[in-house]
Amino acid sequence: MSIADLPTRTADTSAPLLGVLADRWSPRSYDATAPVDELKLTAALEAARWSPSANNSQPWRFIVARRGTEAFDAVAANLMGFNQAWAGSAGVLIVALAETVDENGQERPWAKYDLGQAVAHLTVQAHHDGLHAHQMGGFVADGLREAFGIDGRFTPISVTALGVVGEPEALPEALREREIAPRSRAALDDILLVNA
Numbered sequence: 749m750s751i752a753d754l755p756t757r758t759a760d761t762s763a764p765l766l767g768v769l770a771d772r773w774s775p776r777s778y779d780a781t782a783p784v785d786e787l788k789l790t791a792a793l794e795a796a797r798w799s800p801s802a803n804n805s806q807p808w809r810f811i812v813a814r815r816g817t818e819a820f821d822a823v824a825a826n827l828m829g830f831n832q833a834w835a836g837s838a839g840v841l842i843v844a845l846a847e848t849v850d851e852n853g854q855e856r857p858w859a860k861y862d863l864g865q866a867v868a869h870l871t872v873q874a875h876h877d878g879l880h881a882h883q884m885g886g887f888v889a890d891g892l893r894e895a896f897g898i899d900g901r902f903t904p905i906s907v908t909a910l911g912v913v914g915e916p917e918a919l920p921e922a923l924r925e926r927e928i929a930p931r932s933r934a935a936l937d938d939i940l941l942v943n944a
């Protein structure tokens with residue numbers, strides 16, 4: 749089955765969405781031979797840079813590791829086994845770090861919130877540009893700290909695989925099934941605690 753034959757990845761919504769939001773999805777099969785276009789990578793990082801944050805504090809940092817570099821291998825080596833099974837084919841691995849404590853030792857209470865929003869913007873821009881992104885929480889934070897000498901003020905929160913989507917056949921069987929399973933969400937009514 750080619751990617752073109754996949755059941756729709758488009759979100760089933762009760763009101764029309766921007767196409768990029770409806771169509772964004774998180775693949776695990778990436779084309780291990782395709783480089784990520786540098787302008788598109790820069791655009792994704794710019795989208796993160798221009799996202800809003802509490803008091804414009806911009807409490808985010810990124811480690812950008814292109815496939816074929818030592819940095820990429822160091823990030824990949826610190827993914828949990830399940831993620832190592834697929835994410836090494838992505839063109840770029842991006843570690844997202846929250847500045848949870850500022851340079852004066854004060855807590856930044858919204859740092860993780862702001863970082864998540866920045867990564868969301870990154871994924872949407874990437875998808876708009878024809879790339880695919882897949883965020884991961886399954887990684888060893890202390891391993892990344894050691895590998896990259898990360899200051900204690902910064903907390904690694906996620907690793908995002910970014911690249912050119914590949915064919916589901918390239919995945920081991922269990923992952924292949926998940927790759928082509930329909931995307932699903934809780935119903936809108938179930939997530940609105942109050943809708944007065």
Ligand SMILES: Cc1cc2nc3c(=O)[nH]c(=O)nc-3n(C[C@H](O)[C@H](O)[C@H](O)COP(=O)(O)O)c2cc1C
Binds near residue numbers: 772774885
């Ligand atoms: C914070 C976060 C952590 C995640 N961790 C993992 C992970 O470790 N491994 C993985 O395969 N997917 C991971 N995902 C991907 C989610 O499983 C995926 O976004 C979700 O199933 C919805 O699918 P969709 O993005 O295709 O709509 C993570 C996503 C987020 C936002």
